[in-house]
Amino acid sequence: MLVNQLSVFMENKEGRLEQVLETLAEGNININSLSLAEATDYGMLRMMVSDPEAGKKALKEKGFMARLTPVLAVDVADEVGQLQVVLTKIKQAGINIEYVYSMKAGGDDGATIIIRTSDLEKTQEVLKA
Amino acid sequence: MIWNEAKECMSRDQLQTLQSARLVKLVDRVYHNVEFYRRKMQELGIEPGDIKGIEDITKLPFTTKADLRDNYPFGLFAVPQSQIVRVHASSGTTGKATVVGYTRKDISVWAECVARAFAQAGLGRDDVIQIAYGYGLFTGGLGAHYGAENLGATVVPMSTGNTKKLVTMMKDFGATAIACTPSYLLHIAETLEAGDDIKDIKLKAAICGAEPWTEQMRKQIEEKLHINAFDIYGLSEIMGPGVACDCIYHKGLHVNEDHFFPEILNPDTLAPCAEDETGELAFTTLTKEGIPLLRYRTRDLTSISYAPCECGRTTARLSRFKGRSDDMLIIRGVNVFPSQVEAALLEMGETSPHYMMIVDRINNLDTLEVQVEVDEAFFFDRLSELDSLTKKIGHVLQQAIGLAVKVKLVEPNTIERSMGKAVHVIDKRKLV
Numbered sequence: 001m002l003v004n005q006l007s008v009f010m011e012n013k014e015g016r017l018e019q020v021l022e023t024l025a026e027g028n029i030n031i032n033s034l035s036l037a038e039a040t041d042y043g044m045l046r047m048m049v050s051d052p053e054a055g056k057k058a059l060k061e062k063g064f065m066a067r068l069t070p071v072l073a074v075d076v077a078d079e080v081g082q083l084q085v086v087l088t089k090i091k092q093a094g095i096n097i098e099y100v101y102s103m104k105a106g107g108d109d110g111a112t113i114i115i116r117t118s119d120l121e122k123t124q125e126v127l128k129a
Numbered sequence: 130m131i132w133n134e135a136k137e138c139m140s141r142d143q144l145q146t147l148q149s150a151r152l153v154k155l156v157d158r159v160y161h162n163v164e165f166y167r168r169k170m171q172e173l174g175i176e177p178g179d180i181k182g183i184e185d186i187t188k189l190p191f192t193t194k195a196d197l198r199d200n201y202p203f204g205l206f207a208v209p210q211s212q213i214v215r216v217h218a219s220s221g222t223t224g225k226a227t228v229v230g231y232t233r234k235d236i237s238v239w240a241e242c243v244a245r246a247f248a249q250a251g252l253g254r255d256d257v258i259q260i261a262y263g264y265g266l267f268t269g270g271l272g273a274h275y276g277a278e279n280l281g282a283t284v285v286p287m288s289t290g291n292t293k294k295l296v297t298m299m300k301d302f303g304a305t306a307i308a309c310t311p312s313y314l315l316h317i318a319e320t321l322e323a324g325d326d327i328k329d330i331k332l333k334a335a336i337c338g339a340e341p342w343t344e345q346m347r348k349q350i351e352e353k354l355h356i357n358a359f360d361i362y363g364l365s366e367i368m369g370p371g372v373a374c375d376c377i378y379h380k381g382l383h384v385n386e387d388h389f390f391p392e393i394l395n396p397d398t399l400a401p402c403a404e405d406e407t408g409e410l411a412f413t414t415l416t417k418e419g420i421p422l423l424r425y426r427t428r429d430l431t432s433i434s435y436a437p438c439e440c441g442r443t444t445a446r447l448s449r450f451k452g453r454s455d456d457m458l459i460i461r462g463v464n465v466f467p468s469q470v471e472a473a474l475l476e477m478g479e480t481s482p483h484y485m486m487i488v489d490r491i492n493n494l495d496t497l498e499v500q501v502e503v504d505e506a507f508f509f510d511r512l513s514e515l516d517s518l519t520k521k522i523g524h525v526l527q528q529a530i531g532l533a534v535k536v537k538l539v540e541p542n543t544i545e546r547s548m549g550k551a552v553h554v555i556d557k558r559k560l561v
Contacts, residue, residue, distance in 0.1 A: 065503050
């Protein structure tokens with residue numbers, strides 16, 4: 001399923017992540033999952049939130065560089081090797097995976113994985129097949 | 130030691146007579162050979178005949194770096210190109226280089242001036258001198274090289290970049306002197322200290338220039354290396370290093386006044402300043418053939434003293450430089466204008482135009498960091514794209530200013546917007 005991820009550019013400065021979380025909390029926006037990738041001078045905060053549009057608006061009002069990025073939310077069974085099956089399909093189709101993080105850890109309903117690839121549409125087709 | 134006693138120690142009266150004769154010839158030459166000066170003089174309503182001596186110099190037009198740029202590349206040359214044996218260039222404000230040309234005689238005058246400077250530092254034919262300025266379009270390397278050869282010393286053309294090799298050769302060759310930027314010399318000193326090599330070197334003097342430095346830094350160098358450190362001044366527009374240099378008494382830089390006539394001007398009114406009053410330094414190249422300049426505004430702030438020096442020289446002395454009357458920065462000997470950074474960023478068009486240059490001196494080497502705000506339109510979610518944007522900006526800036534730059538992407542609206550004149554530079558080097 002194609003979903004909107006909230007991406008925030010953050011300088012590596014003390015307290016910056018806290019300010020993002022505070023802004024979202026003030027806007028009554030719930031964070032379902034989050035991943036923080038870091039480079040030397042800055043980081044990229046990627047989140048699945050209850051209302052991405054409202055989240056982006058709230059952050060931009062506070063001066064953050066935020067945008068919505070389409071990503072794929074893929075359900076996988078909570079069993080050994082299931083994520084690998086999904087990734088192998090993508091790889092075999094010649095699609096490059098840019099990043100992956102987990103949204104829902106698992107349990108009886110299975111797990112949900114967030115995937116960003118070089119070609120989201122094609123990835124969707126590959127996974128449906 | 131005084132290299133050319135006849136010229137460096139002549140009475141002020143004799144010197145004025147010489148300067149007057151040379152100025153009259155110079156004005157005649159530029160009026161007839163350089164369209165730019167002929168037009169300027171006509172605009173001011175003066176003819177060569179109006180200039181009868183050095184006291185008439187204030188009637189003459191000024192020259193600025195912009196004039197060199199507008200006449201790029203050879204427009205201000207006063208001789209046919211067949212007589213030019215070498216060109217040098219330094220960076221200009223908009224990426225266009227400032228080009229200067231030398232005749233064979235110019236090269237020999239230059240070598241004479243630099244030899245005087247080395248002699249002032251107590252050096253001669255028995256010395257082994259390492260030249261550790263960059264060789265190339267920059268005047269530092271070749272300028273110091275020809276001067277040291279003229280002196281008769283054994284010259285080691287190191288250039289810059291390989292400190293380890295420099296240190297090894299300094300020991301193995303028994304180098305007694307080095308010519309380089311002061312910050313590079315401090316870096317060399319630290320390398321020597323780290324390797325416990327100071328006891329093995331024979332260095333006795335250093336001739337440093339091409340960037341501003343303080344009296345404290347000079348003393349620091351002297352203490353670390355147990356040498357005498359001398360301040361050499363020059364700029365490519367006038368000649369290169371060797372326009373002025375200080376002597377063992379370190380009470381100002383002796384100007385080679387028989388070749389370069391100095392004036393100190395109020396930077397706002399351009400009226401002459403009194404002796405010992407700080408103002409902008411301007412030079413008229415009394416003997417230059419390739420690209421003679423009238424009253425070239427250096428933008429360097431200093432004062433001048435005509436009092437005789439204990440060393441015996443009678444030439445005027447410039448006080449230690451107190452800064453600049455424009456926003457030019459000198460970073461690792463390279464002239465950098467904030468407008469170059471701005472123009473490059475705007476031309477590239479993939480960032481916001483808000484930037485901040487942070488100049489620092491880390492381990493005695495100048496560093497330049499340029500902070501650029503991430504622009505909405507070029508903000509990517511992928512780190513690899515941000516990384517390539519950072520690299521691209523770094524490459525574009527390096528092409529524009531000729532200096533390696535550390536680029537740092539920052540969040541929008543974090544660079545201060547100023548209401549008046551925008552502040553684009555934070556210089557953390559403590560120089561004054």
